[in-house]
Amino acid sequence: MDLCIPLPLPNEELEDIIDKAKDWALMHGVEINTIASGFGWLGPAATNLHKFILQELGVPEKIKNLPDNNALQGICTGMIEAWKIYNDQKAVILFVIEDVTYNICDQRFHEFEIRRLNPDIKVIRRNLTQLAAGAKLGQNKELLMDGYTIAVVYYRSGYEPGQYYSKNEWDARLLIERSLAIKCPSIQYHLAGAKKVQQALAKPEAVTRFLRDEKTIERVKEIFTGLYSLNFDEHGDAAVEMGIANPKKFVLKPQREGGCNNIYGMNVRSFLESTKNKQERVAWILMDRIDPPLQINYQIRPGSDTDTELKELVSELGIFGVIIGDEKTVLINRQVGHMLRTKIATADEGGVASGLGACDSPYLID
Ligand SMILES: Nc1ncnc2c1ncn2[C@@H]1O[C@H](COP(=O)(O)OP(=O)(O)O)[C@@H](O)[C@H]1O
Ligand SMILES: [Mg+2]
The missing domain is CATH 3.40.50.1760 (Glutathione synthase, substrate-binding domain superfamily, eukaryotic)
Structure with a gap:
């Protein structure tokens, strides 16, 4: 059970x-x-x-x-x-x-x-x-x-x-x-x-x-974000080339939980270039980078002196x-319920514990 x-x-x-x-x-x-x-x-x-x-x-x-x-x-x-x-x-x-x-x-x-x-x-x-x-x-x-x-x-x-x-x-x-x-x-x-x-x-x-x-x-498939294996086969090879050609469009993820393990931006290219012939690459997956809509708002955090500044x-x-x-x-x-985290748009990961994100709640509008 x-x-x-x-x-x-x-x-x-x-x-x-x-x-x-x-x-x-x-x-x-x-x-x-x-x-x-x-x-x-x-x-x-x-x-x-x-x-x-x-x-x-x-x-x-x-x-x-x-x-x-x-x-x-x-x-x-x-x-x-x-x-x-x-x-x-x-x-x-x-x-x-x-x-x-x-x-x-x-x-x-x-x-x-x-x-x-x-x-x-x-x-x-x-x-x-x-x-x-x-x-x-x-x-x-x-x-x-x-x-x-x-x-x-x-x-x-x-x-x-x-x-x-x-x-x-x-x-x-x-x-x-x-x-x-x-x-x-x-x-x-x-x-x-x-x-x-x-x-x-x-x-x-x-x-x-x-x-x-x-x-x-x-409808379920509509919310899927592209996920690609990096196995040693034609699909994996194509994904490696895709990541190297356009690193900012992807995120690299290892088999880890807890945040702060992923690779973003130009580091995607350097990582793929250095591991493309190594067995290690199959332990990672490549994912399309999500580009969420920006909102201008305040973020209140303890010890911050920029709370009154509007941010993206x-x-x-x-x-x-x-x-x-x-x-x-x-x-x-x-x-059974939800949680919303809001982070500074330029941050790669949204951890509240790491100080970049904050607890939030959705506000519904027509
Ligand atoms: N494809 C993506 N595009 C943009 N940001 C991402 C993407 N995948 C993960 N992130 C960011 O990284 C954070 C951690 O990624 P996630 O896959 O949830 O790893 P973990 O399981 O370690 O929390 C997410 O909460 C999000 O802020
Ligand atoms: Mg997780």
Whole structure:
């Protein structure tokens, strides 16, 4: 049984999202994240803040233009539904955490929200090293840790090799994977979020494996951004030449998560030139560079003395989804909220933590 957050799988709601998103801006998909997606709380918090500001500015009638955002509640409801499916009143939800959680102000609210929605459910937080030392499987492959049975495992860590310090952490991951606990994500969904897999899934014929309705297939494909393999074959060779000829039109991506790993601009050319005959090149994918519409607006950041200057900004919308199922059946599949990040137009990546982006909320206009 897998629980995966966030992953908006195509359904009727997806069509609705695409419609709305097309109204907001030209939409191009950057990626699907299937592990440790942040801002479930900061997304709704930004909406609440903007509602407050509109009220303070004396224009409460404009508040209706901010779409509702219940991402935190939706994500936590998904975890609680998974906990219910596991069907053991005493079992707990495990958050697999980093040694130091920098976005704790986002993450901790998931725990508080679970407690608010169902006070009977306990959340425990452990890092992979602690799990390696203490976790074991019970007689029926229950995941046991410190006297608790784990119903649901929610990974906020474990998405990059550096978080597995030794074989012990990998062993812990394997143990969890083999257990009865419902994983968010399971290894299959984790892999589905890998850049190389997304490149394979974005091939035109791949969508038809998962969707039947022609119209939906066409609409889903419309938001795809060109993704090219750099394999040693004619397609890969053509992609290498394309990147070298027009580096500013592409982004190079390795199989990494967490931001700041991609290569942009003229570095695309130098990287491709230096690796084009090396095996390493197949570990990367090439992607069309998205050129989002510019907006002139303010960006407020702590310690900044340019807050009152108008700047050219671009926004990135994230949609949260919950899917629960096993290899045969999808039990739950719905979108549960959103988050918007807005960054300075000249920045390649939009990280809020890196100081270039800010939490934002969409404002709908006719
Ligand atoms: N094709 C693209 N065109 C323009 N910017 C991109 C593109 N792909 C990624 N980015 C920027 O880089 C950021 C990180 O890229 P992403 O693929 O999401 O990597 P990660 O999984 O490490 O977050 C995105 O949020 C976006 O700001
Ligand atoms: Mg990602």
